[in-house]
Amino acid sequence: DQQVKQNSPSLSVQEGRISILNCDYTNSMFDYFLWYKKYPAEGPTFLISISSIKDKNEDGRFTVFLNKSAKHLSLHIVPSQPGDSAVYFCAASASNYGQNFVFGPGTRLSVLP
Amino acid sequence: DSGVTQTPKHLITATGQRVTLRCSPRSGDLSVYWYQQSLDQGLQFLIQYYNGEERAKGNILERFSAQQFPDLHSELNLSSLELGDSALYFCASSFGDRGNSPLHFGNGTRLTVT
Numbered sequence: 417d418q419q420v421k422q423n424s425p426s427l428s429v430q431e432g433r434i435s436i437l438n439c440d441y442t443n444s445m446f447d448y449f450l451w452y453k454k455y456p457a458e459g460p461t462f463l464i465s466i467s468s469i470k471d472k473n474e475d476g477r478f479t480v481f482l483n484k485s486a487k488h489l490s491l492h493i494v495p496s497q498p499g500d501s502a503v504y505f506c507a508a509s510a511s512n513y514g515q516n517f518v519f520g521p522g523t524r525l526s527v528l529p
Numbered sequence: 530d531s532g533v534t535q536t537p538k539h540l541i542t543a544t545g546q547r548v549t550l551r552c553s554p555r556s557g558d559l560s561v562y563w564y565q566q567s568l569d570q571g572l573q574f575l576i577q578y579y580n581g582e583e584r585a586k587g588n589i590l591e592r593f594s595a596q597q598f599p600d601l602h603s604e605l606n607l608s609s610l611e612l613g614d615s616a617l618y619f620c621a622s623s624f625g626d627r628g629n630s631p632l633h634f635g636n637g638t639r640l641t642v643t
Contacts, residue, residue, distance in 0.1 A: 448629050459531065459619055459634030460572070467629075505572065509628030516562070516585050516628055519572040 419443045420508050422520040431529050435493040439506030439520055442487065446508040451480060451491045454503045496527045532556060535620050535635035543643055547608040550638045554601055554622030560584070561603040562632060563595055567616040578603055579626035610642045
């Protein structure tokens with residue numbers, strides 16, 4: 417049973433436009449969410465996180481939105497740059513229960529020049 | 530650079546053999562996690578250690594074992610290797626053990642079993 421889902425395996429966006437990556441989860445105990453970016457032959461790189469007490473967190477070009485009632489989060493990248501082309505993983509944990517991070521299957525983002 | 534060091538980068542071995550993967554966490558981090566990524570699959574959690582003690586186990590096979598040493602580095606031992614064990618193995622570290630601080634990943638060890 418996939419507790420963290422990323423239903424779009426891939427996404428293409430023009431340079432300078434907004435990229436929106438989506439993630440859904442099923443476990444209502446999840447209270448801490450993260451996004452990672454992964455280039456080929458490298459480990460995942462932490463981008464941004466959000467706690468369930470917030471609904472938005474921003475860091476430069478990256479903003480994460482959390483909708484707890486819908487069990488949905490999204491990552492917005494504005495403006496998108498060719499260097500953003502990578503696989504993006506959503507992850508979640510139930511920190512109050514000591515549960516470890518569960519990762520989604522990833523979405524491959526291609527930013528076209 | 531995440532500060533997490535994994536060695537070796539690549540490992541090629543035969544079925545039935547045993548290998549050891551090594552991980553040094555970021556300075557100051559007490560938790561070490563091991564993940565497996567098989568071809569076209571997501572990151573599967575294997576095991577977590579915190580300050581030398583096992584904290585959580587995921588989908589780790591009985592043929593696999595791990596430990597964290599007093600200097601906080603960790604080793605993942607894979608034995609009786611099968612073709613299906615070919616994968617990328619990632620180590621990650623974090624300061625805490627409660628899943629409320631980010632994981633920082635190494636660049637992985639690519640294991641190929643022939």
